[in-house]
Amino acid sequence: MAILVFDMGGSAVKYGVWSQDSLVSKGKFTTPNTWEEMKTQLQQVRTSVNEEIEGVGISAPGAVNAQERRIDGISAIPYIHGFDIYSELETAFGVPVTIENDANCAGMAEFYQGAGKEFQQAAFVVIGTGVGGTLFQNGELVRGAHLYGGEFGLMILDQGKTFSQLGTAVQMAWRYCDRIGVDRATITGEEVFQRAEDGDA
Structure with missing residues (x-):
């Protein structure tokens, strides 16, 4: 099974x-x-x-x-x-x-089987299309009163934009695609970093 x-x-x-x-x-x-x-x-x-x-x-x-x-x-x-x-x-x-x-899944994997398994208190930041996170206190997952425990991506960082909007390679690539006028699926975050290294201001 x-x-x-x-x-x-x-x-x-x-x-x-x-x-x-x-x-x-x-x-x-x-x-x-x-x-x-x-x-x-x-x-x-x-x-x-x-x-x-x-x-x-x-x-x-x-x-x-x-x-x-x-x-x-x-x-x-x-x-x-x-x-x-x-x-x-x-x-x-x-x-x-x-x-x-x-x-929470990523955090639980690290907390119970990976880098956090020796600890009772831990915080994990997960960066993908957006930014997520997980908190553990006294060995327990902290979900929060409204199930938003560890949702670091919702923090406002600059001019009303959140950590999720500003802090990921995916969102950066989308901004780059918008700026040069191509479909957002055209260029990845890896490609934007490479273009920067190749001199694209």
């Missing part, structure tokens, strides 16, 4: 199968524009997996409200918010679904 796992990001959805203490059958697809397209892509991945799946684990942006079975707040994927996403996904997959905030 295995678990199908997805990491939903603002730019791409990565996936794999967790089986016998290792991640296999890894892949990714570009984050779709609508919820229906997302469900279709997720189901296609499920169909392509040869292993018997006992559950699905999802790392998702936003304030994941497991008690209310929905994702609250805001994120780089606006269409996943505000409805019973658990039931829709359980119907689509035919197995139980667990969802956790993406930054």
Whole structure:
């Protein structure tokens, strides 16, 4: 038996199968524009997996409200918010679904198995399309009263813009694409850094 796992990001959805203490059958697809397209892509991945799946684990942006079975707040994927996403996904997959905030997932991996496993208090900053984070106090994940514990990306840094808007390579590349008048998917953050090194002011 295995678990199908997805990491939903603002730019791409990565996936794999967790089986016998290792991640296999890894892949990714570009984050779709609508919820229906997302469900279709997720189901296609499920169909392509040869292993018997006992559950699905999802790392998702936003304030994941497991008690209310929905994702609250805001994120780089606006269409996943505000409805019973658990039931829709359980119907689509035919197995139980667990969802956790993406930054919390990354932080828990480090806290329980990685760089933070020797500590009781820790803070992790996660930089992707936006900026997320995780806080641990006395060995416990701090979710916060409104499920925003560790959401460093919401901090206002300059002229009303947030850490998420100003602090990632993806957002920088988008600003660069806007400035030179090309589609935002044209140039990556890596390419912007390379252009800067090659003398592009």
